[in-house]
Amino acid sequence: MTTLSTLPSPRRRKRNLVNLLFILPAAIVFGVVVLLPIVENLFYSFTNWTGFGNSFSFIGIQNFGRLLQDTQTLTAFRNTVVFTLINSPLQIALGLLLALTLRKPGRFSSALRTVIVLPIAVSGVVLGFLGAVIFDPNSGILKAVSTLPGLGLLGANWLGDPRLAMSSVIAMNLWQWTGFTMLIFLAGLSTIPPELYEVARLDGAGPWAQFRAITWPLLAPAATINIVLTMIGGLKVFDIMYVLTQGGPGDATQSIVMRVTAEGSFARFGYAAAIDFVLTAVILVVSIFALVLLRRRELDA
């Protein structure tokens, strides 16, 4: 029940208005750049728009029905999930390991941190070129190294063999993005008070016990960010697969975003929009689920 005491005072109302004005520019940008395209995308997913001109018809949920029959799209969804489920844990584990190893200040660790972070700045085109130099089955670096005794296995057709292509893509993705994960963990580690470790040592706790009792629980916010970001990045994967394999061989590394762009290029924008909307919904559900679950863990920690 509203009483006189709960009604906002003119002063409080004025403060709320000022707050709102501060939020407004960001809200407008977010609305125009993020929300509007999502709504527009949903709108076109119910049409047969070709992407040319302004004429289209509403076709209900036909595009979503088609999606369920399209083996290439279903394969792309499977590939994307496989990529995400393998890449995310590996990227987080490696990032954490590197952060723990390089957390102490020093010239060597500082230089190494820079080297590990550097690939983030590499463009997709350069990455594709590097991939060709490393993985070319007849003249790549791995092929050359495979001639050394005991390293014959490295001479495989890394990007051209359907059984190996996905692992090659994941390896390149880890090389590019593990540094970013490491940086977030390093930032998290820097917030842990050193006194906690001193007390733990006085209590006789070894490194593993310290990690379990102090580091891991207090790294929960950093872990949450990393888990959510790597999962979203995995579900949206495009450029690295495109430049390294173009989705091949066959459909072995075709991601869902690659399918969206392919369908768009076939003048089937409506169908592409439907696939994209499903992806957006999946990302939204996964993100909310992960955030809720991980926030609970943070609170427990």
Added chain:
Amino acid sequence: MKHRHSLSKPLSLVAASVGFALALAGCAGQSSAPASGAAEITGNTITFVTDQGGPAGDKYKELIKAFESNYPKYKVKMEVLPGDSTYNSVITSRISSGKSPDLFELINGPQAAKPFADANLLTDLGKQPWVPRLIPVVADATKSYDGHTWGLISQVDAGGFFYNKELFKKYNVAIPKTWGELLAAVKTFRDAGVTPLGVGGKDGWPVAYMVTSMAAQQPTFKPGNSEGTKLASGSQKYSASEGWKKTIDDFSSLVQAEAFDPNASGITWPTSATDFANGKTAMFYQGDFAIPAIRQGNPSFTVGMFPLPYQGSPAPVTVGFGSELAIPSKAPNPGLAEKFLNFLTTESVYKNYLTTGAAFSSLKGVSGKLDPALEQVAPAVTTNSVELNSGSGLTGATAAAMQSSLVAILAGSGSTSATLSSMDSAQATQ
């Protein structure tokens, strides 16, 4: 330099069939665009948009220079846009927003005209004076979508087997004239330790290009056949098509005969061109647009080209059209754009244009200077040729599905039935 660069080829092959195949299916919308005879010249400048920059655009630069020299009061402003998946969107947006170019390069030519024509974005050029001068295969292709002439195909791309003359001489192999002779040549080279056929499997499109060329020779896929129309419209399944089954079975037999490098699915198109130029492979199925890449790998290379020996007798040359020059329906100065195209088709100007681009002619009785490698197939381009996508019923989506599955066959994990099933699935979502 010849037409498309390598990166635009995948798009080219994939997107190429969309409009054309749907046209065969009778799905085309009727355009209300009037046929343009001689539109009025409303200014002294036109804007021409193309995706061909660098050396590939030299033929246009030379042409514009000649036009401006011949008509000093007129100017042609050439704009080069990236020929990737954004190209059509940019053109469409510009036409729709009142910033239309006067002339633009329609990538993939008549086969890509459908969405533009359906949205009334093009001018019908059917009454232009150069139309009756087009060679038959170009004339047919020009009107293939809906009977309208949506652009000028300014050159023809010819496809066939490039072959290493020295290797053929060394191993005493004659130019194959039948599929059986091709298989025998494959065996000879393989037994000698030379990879018989080079292909850039990692890029996908070179494999699809070869197989689509094979399909174009199937007797059931002759232009205007009913099966191609049914396939494109979805009223017949690809898995029920004897023509497609035989084509993919025969391609698989080449793979099983170890005609390709065992790592072919991981080799890029540029690498495959260099490998061929350096004698690592004896034959290389490609279009004439591959010549610069081959020559770059080894300028002194003695190379020739012979038509794909498959179903046709004598084997026909495969022809395709990388683009056509189109005038948007909302061009500010269509009259001058028409004058520019008429100037291009003037015999002496066109001859220079073909020579600069080392291209095959699309007009009767005119030819430029070609690369020596193409001399063997040059006569057949006008007398015995078959168009790449003329009757096999491919659409953009089914072509892409086929391409992926063919690379899987090359990689040892695919099959004919899986390929046809994948094409059916792609067609079901049309």
